[in-house]
Amino acid sequence: MSTPTDAADPGTEADRRVRPGEPARAANIRDVARRAGVSHQTVSRVLNGHPSLRAETRDRVLAAMAELSFRPNRAARALVTSRSTTIGVLVGKGFEYGPAASLQAIDSAAREAGYAVDIAHLDDLDGGSIRSALDRLLAHGVDGLVILAPQTQTLGEIERLSITLPFVTVHSAQAQDDHRLSVDQSGGAALATRHLLELGHRRIAHIAGPEGWFETEARVRGYRGEMEAWGRSPEVLRSGDWTAESGYRAGRSLAADREITAVFSSNDQMALGLLHAFREGGRRVPEDVSVVGFDDVPEAAHYCPPLTTVRQDFPELGRRCMARLLALIGSVGTDAAGEAGAAPDVVPELVVRASTAAPAA
Structure with missing residues (x-):
């Protein structure tokens, strides 16, 4: 023919x-x-x-x-393939730069793979709100789910639910979880702390994020582990709330402590508040005190001084999320879902700028 x-x-x-x-x-x-x-x-x-x-x-x-x-035609394809070519994204409460950048990366990777994205925002962190948000996504016929809710309470609720749809979580309370993808938060915190130790700083304070966040706990672990490996005593000051204002409040109390010569902030926004407080308190950065942040927000290179920080590769995280989810979707009805095992963490990168230097003699 x-x-x-x-x-x-x-x-x-x-x-x-x-x-x-x-x-x-x-x-x-x-x-x-x-x-x-x-x-x-x-x-x-x-x-x-x-x-x-x-x-x-x-x-x-x-x-x-x-x-x-x-x-x-998406509707016509759904009739032929029994799939909607739509993924659902469950977004947790407290939407800061990191989760927002992760969502953008996931959305870009989904579109490249020919998928639309349906987003459900959590009103609260309790089990009822999570089930309600999941029900909304399932009612729309999504083919799979991405759980973008970095609070430990939310992830705990997710793990207690029996989700039969293919899904991946960005972060997880369990290290060996076949559905989990993440940036190596502890490793990034260790990078930041090691940089300060290698410069010669001995007393290094840490401004942690808010309690109940996966990133907060992982970054505290990385900081503590690196300090103890060098024989130094960790000096976690207190938790902020990811905002520059909370970093400013922490910085005002730190500015009076002349023994502290370096600070590792759990994110860049709190580091911005630290820079402000140190300037007001008469402590020069980096001549008198060094500051390292985390995330590498677009503005970090334009802080005064430009901020040394830990960069997370959010586009790579989005690509891995979609690759893993599509593999799970494709394996529905087969025994192939667990063959790949847990995905490796995305490796963060230290970006050295002008906010860190060796301590004054």
Whole structure:
């Protein structure tokens, strides 16, 4: 049987012409098939990622889609594949820079994979609010879930629920969890602390994040572990609430302690408040006291002075979330879901700027 070609069907473009003043008809799957010289079943296989297609055929179909500005009908695909090509994202309360950047990365990675994102925000951290938010996403027929709720209380509730849909969590209370993806928070805190120790600082304070957050606990562990490994006594001052104001309040009490020559702040916003308090208290950064943050917010390079901090690779975290979730979605009904095991943590990077230096003699 001969395959259809553009030459065999000169009416392809004519079929899409309309009278002046009418909107042009959007290309459909049969238009793509005629342009690519294949059957419409072949175009369907390309849309659904069928593994048996030759690369040459797939490339020809993708080129035809691009030429015709073809956009697959999501509802029609759901009828054929029994999938909505939509993922749900459960977003926890207290939406700071890190979770916001993670959500942006997940959304970008999902769109690259051909998925839409449906977001449900938690009103509270109790089990009822979590179940209600999950019910909203499940009612929309999502194919899988990303749990972006970094509070330990929320993650504990998630682990107690029996979620049968494929899902991944950004952070988890359990180190060996096949659904878990994370940036190595403890390792990043150890990087920041080690940098200060290597500069020669002996008394290094830590401004922790709010209680009940996964990042707070992991960064305190990394700080304490590195200090103890160097034979130094940890000096966790108190918890802030991720805001510059809480860092400012901590900095006002620290500014009077001339024995403290360095501070590791659990995020960059609190580090900004520290810089303000030290300047008001007559302590120069980094000549009198060094400051390290965490996250590498876009503004950190423009603090005064530019902030040394720990950078989290949020785009990579988003890509890994989607890769892991798509693998779980694809393994539904098979025994392949657990073959890959727990995914490795994304490795953070220390970014050295002008807010750290060796202590004064």
